[in-house]
Amino acid sequence: MTETEPPQPPPDAPGEPDDIAPHLMEVFALVGPLYRRVQRKIEQDAPQQGLSVGVRAVLDLLREHGPMTVPQMGRAQSLSRQFVQRMVNDAAARNLVATAPNPAHQRSSLIRLTDDGLAAITAVTDREHALLRQAGGDLTEADVATCVRVLARMLALFDDVDVD
Amino acid sequence: MTETEPPQPPPDAPGEPDDIAPHLMEVFALVGPLYRRVQRKIEQDAPQQGLSVGVRAVLDLLREHGPMTVPQMGRAQSLSRQFVQRMVNDAAARNLVATAPNPAHQRSSLIRLTDDGLAAITAVTDREHALLRQAGGDLTEADVATCVRVLARMLALFDDVDVD
């Protein structure tokens, strides 16, 4: 980074020992740029597969969770049902996913990964694993676990923001 | 969250004790939804001020860093110069920022917060502080600091992704 200063939180009232709100603001400040760069990187990394972040998210979810319906995926990622549907349609057009009959629901079929889809998402995540291994450096698993905990906590805070 | 499962990283080769790459992938998985929800929340929270995330980022930067030029801000946030310029123009049209002559550069003037701008960004961040205080819960400052460290590390990884 060339000119990015570490954020200087405005001076605190020294009377409040663990008001962590300003520190959480730093997290926000980091999440924005990180999200943008990761998005750009994903596009750069997988132009041949033509995996948009949306399609990628769908494949990821299916690999981790097994076959699901479109609305289930939307809820799981707090994305609109319609958007997920569009991503699934995209993926289906490329033979990355296929529909399987849903025993529990006639109208809403299960979406599952095809072999092509599994190969595609595996290739992408393998590449990312390799990249992230470089990032490892001085970070311990505990550090990362803590980070995940903090982010999850913040995410939960915004849970009430609903969709659809 | 209703249906979000904790991500199940695909089984690892057990021979590598601290391959943290899969855990960093969890961070990715969290950053996306968090970014989206925060964005939505910012809009909801400040509709009266009409602060888009872009304008908000500009005001934030100016408050923390003092007057800067547009290209400096772009580099600091890894955003395109042109985009930042548009946000600054927006903000200037609402009298949230003003241009000051730049002693070091005739063409590229310094952008500074106006009183209105300071009031606006202060109001917004105060509201956010209040929100985040709720999130505090069982998180310690050390936790959050660790989180910031991890995110910063990941961000640095993507530093080469350049703009303009």
Place this chain on the structure above:
DNA sequence: TGAAGGATGACAACTGAGTTGTCATCTTCT
């Protein structure tokens, strides 16, 4: 059993963030 109300798929229009491209002018470097 038969509505009523909710969930789903399909399609379209829209917003907002952010980029890319281009050109003219201004600065800086040699």
Place this chain on the structure above:
DNA sequence: AGAAGATGACAACTCAGTTGTCATCCTTCA
């Protein structure tokens, strides 16, 4: 002085994601 780079201005564009609407299907309950 001249070349190369930085800046402002403006426009076109992409991409993520939402909102709205309608018709069909599923579920529940009186």
